[in-house]
Amino acid sequence: MPGTLQDFVSALTPDKARLLVERVGDSERYPLSPPQLAVYTADQVTPGTTAYLNPSIIRLDGPLDTGRLVTALAGLHYRNPALRSRYGLGADGPYAVVTACGSPELEIVDVSDAADPGTEALDEARWALRPFTGLDAPPLWRAMLIREAAERHSLVLILHHLISDGWSWEILSEQLAALYAAGPVPRSEDYFRTWQRRCPVDPAAAEDIAIEVADALDAPRLAGSGDGPGPGVTLQFRLVDEDRARVEAAARATGATPMTVLLWAAGKALAELRETPRSVVLVPAAGRWDAASERAVGCYVNSLPLVLDARSTLAVTAERLRALVARQATPLSEVMRHLGDERAEAGRIMVVHNNAPAAGTSFAALTATPVHLPLADVQRDLTYSVWSRHDGIGGELQVRAGVAAAYGADRLVGEFIAVLRRLPG
CATH class of the missing domain: 3.30.559.30 (Nonribosomal peptide synthetase, condensation domain)
Incomplete structure (x- = not known):
């Protein structure tokens, strides 16, 4: 099951792999958007807080193919430069760099034997809601899959606010569902670069x-x-x-x-x-x-x-x-x-x-329901x-x-x- 950039690339044809590495290996520095700058500054002032994390839980009911999910998460990672970005401080101020870092490993936890699997799943999800090592150590997102029963799982995604906002989650959830279903998914590469280079500021x-x-x-x-x-x-x-x-x-x-x-x-x-x-x-x-x-x-x-x-x-x-x-x-x-x-x-x-997100949306053969x-x-x-x-x-x-x-x-x-x-x- 491909879970890292190297695994994902090795599963592609040589031509596609070469193009992918060229695109994600970009070392250009991008200025931060004004909202990013505010989040970056606040995170540096109050290190260790979870206030700047965006958590999401999707309950998946039905026969889940874990291998397809891992591949879909990797695809999400490579299609969105923001998810592969690291952040640093240079002579001209904070900046973002798109890296070739691999996608985070999907942590799998089984709570199906617990007396109350639903409550236990939320406790495990809270463990995933912990600070990242540093803004210069991507990826600044993590994924956890919690098995509550044979055909009930909770997918926990934690993204740092620097790489996502509420609007972004709508895009990411649509992409993830399409990738899991092996359907066509538009790349976000050019959108990201255009925005970072031409931030509308007045x-x-x-x-x-x-x-x-x-x-x-x-x-x-x-x-x-x-x-x-x-x-x-x-x-x-x-x-x-x-x-x-x-x-x-x-x-x-x-x-x-x-x-x-x-x-x-x-x-x-x-x-x-x-x-x-x-x-x-x-x-x-x-x-x-x-x-x-x-x-x-x-x-x-x-x-x-x-x-x-x-x-x-x-x-x-x-x-x-x-x-x-x-x-x-x-x-x-x-x-x-x-x-x-x-x-x-x-x-x-x-x-x-x-x-x-609409309750009970389609996720291939699964029913996906947001959980708070x-x-x-x-x-x-x-x-x-x-x-x-x-x-x-x-x-x-x-x-x-x-x-x-x-x-x-x-x-x-x-x-x-x-x-x-x-x-x-």
């Missing part, structure tokens, strides 16, 4: 954004707030059909998106928690500027601060969000530079809209992460442990849901 709006949010940073922090990555808890929620109908009706009535409604609701909930009408939250944008770059795997998502005012109408919030998205090429680091001593206050709360694995460490005091798909709206709150203790889990989730339930039915 710092001109940074000062304007900083001025807009500075006045709203005087409000008190959430109780239990902390600085930097720290222990956290994850609280999940799901909207019932009536709640989803309210969100969709409010969006239609104002010409907004459901995400805007959820963002507006988060502002209302934060006002109740913090006892002040205005809150500054980070709002991520995909960071892909055209159809080609949408296929790029890497860390390109850019976040910018937005003022949420509980006194504002939904229409006003929608207009503010549209204006911010229009300036998404403004690096967050530039905004923070203009904020100076107040920069930490602008990054304590985030509201994220994720594209959730919460992080032990969180980057911020509070992150509302919401998703929408054909069967509903839901999400999770990642909360710093001190904040969760101060307010209680029920209230942190309840305030948000209560705002949505006050929308017209």
